[in-house]
Amino acid sequence: MESRRGLSPIFECVPNFSEGRDLEIVVALEKSISAVPGALVLHRTSDSDHNRSVITFAGSEDAVVEAAVRAAAAARDLIDLTVQRGVHPRLGALDVLPFVPLEGAVLADCVVLAHRAGERIWSELGIPVYYYQAAALRPDRTRLEDVRRGQFEGLREQVLSDVSKAPDVGGPALHPTAGAVIVGARKILIAYNITLKTSDLAIANAIARAIRASSGGMQEVKALGLPLESRGLVQVSMNLTDFEQTPIHVVFGEVARLAALHGVEIEESEVIGLLPRRAVNMAFAHWLKLPSFEAGNVIETRLEQLSRSRT
């Protein structure tokens, strides 16, 4: 894989595990990743209602593939879907495994990594694999929801009788306790919530409906209204699936505009997990009306670029 700037491309990988209650297991899953030289764990979050954990890590192509395979092995050994219960749908112990391009990498690179990891997860671990999003081999498997329909309990039966449900790699029978892994490639995703100074959920719902792509709003935006019971406020909860096409500052501006039409102000907003630096720089350039602001205008970025070019 060629770097686009003379540096090794860096990839992010965001495994979703079907365990969010037993912290010992979650820590063991994280250790299976961080034990791989060059795999850096950036973030970890668990939800006990969902009974699900998401670990974000990054590294070179070899490090992320190796760590992804080891994470799948650890999940197979530690999570038993025949007894696992939670409100979040799941098909596998390691349920979803997206590869994401970071510095010097593009989406096509991630498709290659997803397929490489998928082959190994079947051949080395005996867990069948479905491919989704940019890594999908069939158009009807692009959307994660479509691949996962029926979940573990439904699909383990269907694959035995319906050949159209067979995994892309391995199977057709699912792994008896670990199910199947849904491996994919996608652009970076920003999970972003805006809290409104109102307790009226209808307003958050109306704004979510107005901005989300699926109802004709802004491209690459998923949104829903949520009540924040403990604070007596409501929130527009969003996923921005292409922040370069629909930037975070544009979303903020539009939500603020729509809220004002309802006579409501924005209380605050929050980024869940991490966001790419380019999203910050794009917002900065926009608000200050800087026509030519780039990462290289930042002292620390220049220092890092120079340090790396010397090593």
Place this chain on the structure above:
Amino acid sequence: MESRRGLSPIFECVPNFSEGRDLEIVVALEKSISAVPGALVLHRTSDSDHNRSVITFAGSEDAVVEAAVRAAAAARDLIDLTVQRGVHPRLGALDVLPFVPLEGAVLADCVVLAHRAGERIWSELGIPVYYYQAAALRPDRTRLEDVRRGQFEGLREQVLSDVSKAPDVGGPALHPTAGAVIVGARKILIAYNITLKTSDLAIANAIARAIRASSGGMQEVKALGLPLESRGLVQVSMNLTDFEQTPIHVVFGEVARLAALHGVEIEESEVIGLLPRRAVNMAFAHWLKLPSFEAGNVIETRLEQLSRSRT
């Protein structure tokens, strides 16, 4: 010097040289810096009217002091103040030498480095030294303008008769062709210009007067109005000398507000040279109403922190 985060502190150094016309000399000055292992040149700018060049570099404490001394030596050998002419006042071939704290460093560290560099510039190179700003040894030498009053031509006479004009290190006679170096320590400075959609210089002047600290405006802001002849517009040209006390987004907001009172919009703005990442992050958090946004919320920053903590 102790790091505040387990990492080596990084310092910036911004030598101002009294040569901005002969590019060969400027390149030689830059090479005297970049030849020092660990000294990274971030930025260079020359002005022929001013006959002056500013080179911004960074590195560990040892690297920046070594590079600063070598830059003083190169300037002594390549610049002759007895023949140098320009509109910008100057006392030395290497005229001003401020040390600035970057990551993991504080201003007090820079005072130590300034004094260490100053001792060597006299003992090894025979150029006397004045200390200014945070490195000043006398209250009447805090301001650069006060130290440089009389310039090379005036001070080389005064030091011989007026003991109160004597350098802080070495002398009292100035170096016959290289004058003296004014060495200091200061916080990072953001050079920032806002262009207005008007050709009326009186409006830019009025806004500059309203915002600058010296006329009771915002703390740590220097500002003046300038005409941009080629574009038929005017500009508020500023130095922000403590961006944490008076952030760049606050300055932008106040200039926009004052311009609107004159019925004028902001055309665009520009950062001259480099600015610290924290200034970008502070603006991002402000505009998006993010109560807890930190550098660690950015993927690339997390990656760098983790990479460095492993090496």
